Amino acid sequence: MNQIIHVILPEPTLRRLPWYLAFVDTIAGRGIKTVSSTQISKALNVDASQIAKDLSFLNIKGKTRIGYVVAELQEALSGFLDFKTSHKAFLFGAGSLGRALMADKGLANFGLNIVAAFDIDPEIIGDEISGVKIYSMDALPKLMDEHQAVIAVLTVPAQKAQDAADAAIEAGMKAIWNFTPYRVAVPDEIVLSSTSMYANLALIYNRLNAPSQEQTDCR
Amino acid sequence: MNQIIHVILPEPTLRRLPWYLAFVDTIAGRGIKTVSSTQISKALNVDASQIAKDLSFLNIKGKTRIGYVVAELQEALSGFLDFKTSHKAFLFGAGSLGRALMADKGLANFGLNIVAAFDIDPEIIGDEISGVKIYSMDALPKLMDEHQAVIAVLTVPAQKAQDAADAAIEAGMKAIWNFTPYRVAVPDEIVLSSTSMYANLALIYNRLNAPSQEQTDCR
Numbered sequence: 001m002n003q004i005i006h007v008i009l010p011e012p013t014l015r016r017l018p019w020y021l022a023f024v025d026t027i028a029g030r031g032i033k034t035v036s037s038t039q040i041s042k043a044l045n046v047d048a049s050q051i052a053k054d055l056s057f058l059n060i061k062g063k064t065r066i067g068y069v070v071a072e073l074q075e076a077l078s079g080f081l082d083f084k085t086s087h088k089a090f091l092f093g094a095g096s097l098g099r100a101l102m103a104d105k106g107l108a109n110f111g112l113n114i115v116a117a118f119d120i121d122p123e124i125i126g127d128e129i130s131g132v133k134i135y136s137m138d139a140l141p142k143l144m145d146e147h148q149a150v151i152a153v154l155t156v157p158a159q160k161a162q163d164a165a166d167a168a169i170e171a172g173m174k175a176i177w178n179f180t181p182y183r184v185a186v187p188d189e190i191v192l193s194s195t196s197m198y199a200n201l202a203l204i205y206n207r208l209n210a211p212s213q214e215q216t217d218c219r
Numbered sequence: 220m221n222q223i224i225h226v227i228l229p230e231p232t233l234r235r236l237p238w239y240l241a242f243v244d245t246i247a248g249r250g251i252k253t254v255s256s257t258q259i260s261k262a263l264n265v266d267a268s269q270i271a272k273d274l275s276f277l278n279i280k281g282k283t284r285i286g287y288v289v290a291e292l293q294e295a296l297s298g299f300l301d302f303k304t305s306h307k308a309f310l311f312g313a314g315s316l317g318r319a320l321m322a323d324k325g326l327a328n329f330g331l332n333i334v335a336a337f338d339i340d341p342e343i344i345g346d347e348i349s350g351v352k353i354y355s356m357d358a359l360p361k362l363m364d365e366h367q368a369v370i371a372v373l374t375v376p377a378q379k380a381q382d383a384a385d386a387a388i389e390a391g392m393k394a395i396w397n398f399t400p401y402r403v404a405v406p407d408e409i410v411l412s413s414t415s416m417y418a419n420l421a422l423i424y425n426r427l428n429a430p431s432q433e434q435t436d437c438r
Contacts, residue, residue, distance in 0.1 A: 008429040011422065018417045022377035022400040029378055044402045082424040083417070100319035110420050151423060158241035159248055175423045181241040183263045191426040193419045198237045198302070200412045201329050203230060204370060204394045205301040207410040210227040 013054045019044050020051070021077040028070050036067030083111045088149040090173070091117040092164040093156030094124055094134045097179060101155060103130045114153065116143050120160075137167060144171045151175045158182040232273045238263050239270070240296040247289050255286030302330045307368040309392065310336040311383040312375030313343060313353045316398060320374060322349045333372065335362050339379075356386060363390045370394045377401040 023043055027035060041048040058076045062068045078084055091098050094117045102114055117134045125136045152168035154161055154176060161182035175191035178184055181198045242262055246254060260267035277295045281287045297303055310317050313336045321333055336353045338344060344355045354362060371387035373380055373395060380401035394410035397403055400417045
């Protein structure tokens with residue numbers, strides 16, 4: 001078994017690794033035992049040399065004529081991506097999107113464990129959504145003592161995003177996963193990642209509306 | 220009122236425009252009437268010259284000493300981003316994430332109108348989630364005749380992503396919004412955009428695990 005190495009990878013590499021994992025999981029399901037970087041390259045439209053380079057970060061090397069062993073790739077990728085470890089998270093903003101994420105069991109399969117939610121609406125505080133209880137912001141320090149959650153999932157309205165991020169960081173959380181369209185500012189030592197569903201929609205609408213179709217790939 | 224212009228914008232600009240909109244909506248809520256690019260720059264950590272350039276695509280120019288009129292910026296940005304128009308979408312894969320998106324009323328506020336869902340599980344076909352009915356894949360041509368939906372939201376398991384995308388395109392859909400970690404291939408004339416929640420998680424976990432914190436901003 002490869003030791004899991006913890007190095008900071010370039011963002012583009014980290015974006016591609018889940019593609020490779022999804023692809024090898026798919027071919028493993030079809031009973032395929034080995035795969036070459038050329039085959040991965042054709043399927044995913046990524047340069048074979050880029051794939052070899054990305055995988056070398058994981059201490060994985062293909063063998064001449066054989067390529068990669070699919071089972072080894074699966075183990076190395078899922079180990080490296082850390083999707084099998086449970087990462088405790090608090091969710092801020094139990095509105096429509098927040099409730100949707102709480103209900104999405106898929107995130108748990110990728111290691112995100114939402115253990116509590118916070119909201120400012122007294123009407124919903126105390127409710128439970130998909131087994132996760134909603135608390136008032138006042139309860140945050142107490143819940144942190146209890147859970148030591150690391151990741152703050154931000155699903156508040158955009159105007160409240162900075163306040164919620166500040167509160168999460170003040171409470172000792174280490175990472176912000178921002179689902180709002182607001183660009184929150186955080187100290188250097190805090191990890192910040194944004195899922196910009198609205199930016200994706202903006203891209204789709206723009207490309208659909210544009211008279212020419214010359215540039216449609218907005219992956 | 221500015222005429223809405225339909226030009227293909229660079230992807231980085233399209234990613235920033237929703238930040239500007241969220242920011243001007245926020246300050247409008249505080250009663251602020253004008254804003255300079257320097258103020259936007261400080262709040263969002265984007266170069267003031269970049270902001271001016273981005274906004275010039277929208278035919279918006281700030282005035283010396285006054286800056287931009289907030290209400291004009293709001294109208295131009297939301298008009299250009301096309302979040303006020305209803306765009307018909309079909310959702311493929313009414314599992315956990317699919318149901319979550321169907322339940323998320325927030326998407327409707329950004330112009331995405333999911334009018335039907337498709338799944339291969341006979342147990343759930345005919346069910347209704349948040350007012351959206353689930354159909355078998357066989358019903359796709361008939362539903363296309365009825366709705367002429369344009370955007371296919373892919374929330375199937377990764378192994379089914381390519382099949383679902385192919386079916387949507389075959390039925391005449393023009394854009395694929397891919398929520399799976401699988402990298403689907405589409406013809407050039409099809410718009411493809413991916414929301415990579417798993418890539419975001421991979422980034423967060425990697426930065427949290429990494430021994431050094433030198434590069435934590437993975438926006």
